[in-house]
Amino acid sequence: MGFINRVITNTLPxxxxxxxxxxxxKYIAGEALEDAAREMExxxxxxxxxxLDVLGEDVTRAEETERAVDEYLAALQLIAKRGLPANIxxxxxxxxxxxxxxxxxxxxxxxxxxxxxxxNFVRLDMEDSSCTSETLDLYFRLRETxxxxxxxxxxxxxxxxxxxxxxxxxxxxxxxxxxxxxIEPPAxxxxxxxxxxxxxxxxxxxxxxxxxxxxxxxxxxxxxxxAEHLIRQLSLEPDQYEFQMLLGxxxxxxxxxxxxxxxxxxxxxYGRDWYAYSTRRLKENPTLxxxxxxxxxxxxx
Amino acid sequence: MGFINRVITNTLPxxxxxxxxxxxxKYIAGEALEDAAREMExxxxxxxxxxLDVLGEDVTRAEETERAVDEYLAALQLIAKRGLPANIxxxxxxxxxxxxxxxxxxxxxxxxxxxxxxxNFVRLDMEDSSCTSETLDLYFRLRETxxxxxxxxxxxxxxxxxxxxxxxxxxxxxxxxxxxxxIEPPAxxxxxxxxxxxxxxxxxxxxxxxxxxxxxxxxxxxxxxxAEHLIRQLSLEPDQYEFQMLLGxxxxxxxxxxxxxxxxxxxxxYGRDWYAYSTRRLKENPTLxxxxxxxxxxxxx
Numbered sequence: 340m341g342f343i344n345r346v347i348t349n350t351l352p353x354x355x356x357x358x359x360x361x362x363x364x365k366y367i368a369g370e371a372l373e374d375a376a377r378e379m380e381x382x383x384x385x386x387x388x389x390x391l392d393v394l395g396e397d398v399t400r401a402e403e404t405e406r407a408v409d410e411y412l413a414a415l416q417l418i419a420k421r422g423l424p425a426n427i428x429x430x431x432x433x434x435x436x437x438x439x440x441x442x443x444x445x446x447x448x449x450x451x452x453x454x455x456x457x458x459n460f461v462r463l464d465m466e467d468s469s470c471t472s473e474t475l476d477l478y479f480r481l482r483e484t485x486x487x488x489x490x491x492x493x494x495x496x497x498x499x500x501x502x503x504x505x506x507x508x509x510x511x512x513x514x515x516x517x518x519x520x521x522i523e524p525p526a527x528x529x530x531x532x533x534x535x536x537x538x539x540x541x542x543x544x545x546x547x548x549x550x551x552x553x554x555x556x557x558x559x560x561x562x563x564x565x566a567e568h569l570i571r572q573l574s575l576e577p578d579q580y581e582f583q584m585l586l587g588x589x590x591x592x593x594x595x596x597x598x599x600x601x602x603x604x605x606x607x608x609y610g611r612d613w614y615a616y617s618t619r620r621l622k623e624n625p626t627l628x629x630x631x632x633x634x635x636x637x638x639x640x
Numbered sequence: 641m642g643f644i645n646r647v648i649t650n651t652l653p654x655x656x657x658x659x660x661x662x663x664x665x666k667y668i669a670g671e672a673l674e675d676a677a678r679e680m681e682x683x684x685x686x687x688x689x690x691x692l693d694v695l696g697e698d699v700t701r702a703e704e705t706e707r708a709v710d711e712y713l714a715a716l717q718l719i720a721k722r723g724l725p726a727n728i729x730x731x732x733x734x735x736x737x738x739x740x741x742x743x744x745x746x747x748x749x750x751x752x753x754x755x756x757x758x759x760n761f762v763r764l765d766m767e768d769s770s771c772t773s774e775t776l777d778l779y780f781r782l783r784e785t786x787x788x789x790x791x792x793x794x795x796x797x798x799x800x801x802x803x804x805x806x807x808x809x810x811x812x813x814x815x816x817x818x819x820x821x822x823i824e825p826p827a828x829x830x831x832x833x834x835x836x837x838x839x840x841x842x843x844x845x846x847x848x849x850x851x852x853x854x855x856x857x858x859x860x861x862x863x864x865x866x867a868e869h870l871i872r873q874l875s876l877e878p879d880q881y882e883f884q885m886l887l888g889x890x891x892x893x894x895x896x897x898x899x900x901x902x903x904x905x906x907x908x909x910y911g912r913d914w915y916a917y918s919t920r921r922l923k924e925n926p927t928l929x930x931x932x933x934x935x936x937x938x939x940x941x
Contacts, residue, residue, distance in 0.1 A: 526892060
């Protein structure tokens with residue numbers, strides 16, 4: 340995997356943006372909120388819940404965070420107006436985590452207030468390991484005011500996560516558990532897929548036994564199996580957890596989970612800043628990248 | 641792996657000793673006790689403990705065991721004099737296991753007496769399966785006199801090990817648990833890596849639950865994960881076990897383990913008889929052997 344990852348990391352910048360956009364279409368609802376709304380409506384009809392992600396991250400100027408807040412406010416209002424089973428997920432760096440922590444907290448507070456008005460919910464996404472401590476601190480700070488209207492994400496590939504779990508369980512936090520997708524140094528993150536899966540299963544068991552509401556975010560059939568096993572073992576009701584999957588990924592597994600009586604929330608990215616999200620998703624999926632490279636060569640013929 | 645192992649086993653005897661020595665430098669402290677002392681000092685500064693192994697094995701004459709005893713006596717005295725956090729590990733065939741069991745017991749007794757004088761510790765290494773029963777018997781015999789000043793090694797790849805565990809746990813033995821590195825017939829040892837790993841994890845759990853002090857000897861990230869999980873689950877204190885790794889192997893993982901608050905002992909081989917140890921280590925590492933072969937071809941050009 341190390342080698343393939345290097346090839347992909349070195350190759351992706353050479354791929355024309357138009358090609359990446361073409362292959363990303365499946366994973367992104369569109370550029371406008373209305374595109375995301377259409378996606379949510381059709382998912383609702385099929386029995387799924389949703390969470391909206393306005394694409395964008397690593398903001399470096401305070402003014403840019405303003406625009407992101409406005410877009411998320413519009414999303415919360417649309418969700419409320421149309422009565423959609425959806426909430427929002429936000430990358431803290433998009434609201435200024437790396438610019439000014441107090442500004443970031445203020446931005447999140449505005450969105451949490453709006454969510455509170457509509458009995459809705461705001462999730463702080465988790466980004467690379469340079470953000471982990473600040474994001475968790477921000478979550479606990481927001482929690483003091485907004486309680487269960489706010490949630491956070493932890494990543495099974497990080498070695499530190501089992502330590503972070505203690506205070507999350509103490510607080511009965513609403514936690515999304517994912518494997519983690521950023522490229523991290525081996526001192527911080529497990530690289531071996533089977534260790535990440537063991538870690539995911541152990542963390543999930545601790546969270547569920549600890550009485551936390553968990554967003555079980557995975558596309559891995561093996562982890563879905565382990566999760567269903569734990570849910571049965573602990574006799575949980577379907578409203579004590581939810582499965583979560585990204586738009587456009589593993590649709591068949593998505594349907595199976597729903598038909599097994601679980602709730603499933605689809606993560607819907609939309610907006611103009613689709614490039615960073617798309618390349619990260621592509622790096623996760625070497626098969627897709629090889630399709631892209633083949634498509635490029637065909638174009639050149 | 642079977643094929644690669646065969647290639648390597650057949651190729652290594654053709655590799656000039658100078659080449660093997662070059663590639664083994666990383667894994668062996670040097671020829672003299674003073675080389676090992678330097679290694680121990682720098683490991684101590686970095687926060688690691690050590691165990692010394694005077695290279696040599698399969699001794700066929702009684703006089704040769706005398707020389708090995710003298711070298712180990714010198715090692716114990718140097719460790720005591722310099723206040724190093726180190727003990728010694730000895731291959732029983734080096735002290736005459738295959739020559740004369742009573743001689744071997746007498747040799748070990750001399751070293752254990754010296755160790756006792758300095759509140760130190762002697763570990764009987766485990767060799768191939770032709771030595772297992774005699775080594776365990778020897779250990780229990782020495783234990784009658786020297787108690788916890790003496791320890792032994794068990795190998796997870798041997799099918800018999802889970803049976804040997806009963807009396808080791810009864811005695812609350814100090815046990816190093818490793819996978820096993822010798823080439824053994826399938827009737828005696830598991831060949832499949834995932835079975836060896838399951839066996840390792842199960843044996844480790846039994847030992848820790850049984851209250852044994854375990855030297856968790858592994859370079860496998862997966863087993864380190866399982867060990868850390870067990871340690872947390874059983875709420876063990878860092879002085880109830882130790883991790884162990886060979887000199888020159890997986891340094892990054894070594895640092896991670898230390899920074900996670902565990903103790904780690906590095907196994908330091910030194911001495912003139914470096915060939916058998918080096919070829920065994922090389923057989924374990926096919927990538928390294930392919931580097932060696934490439935280096936040889938370059939030399940021939």
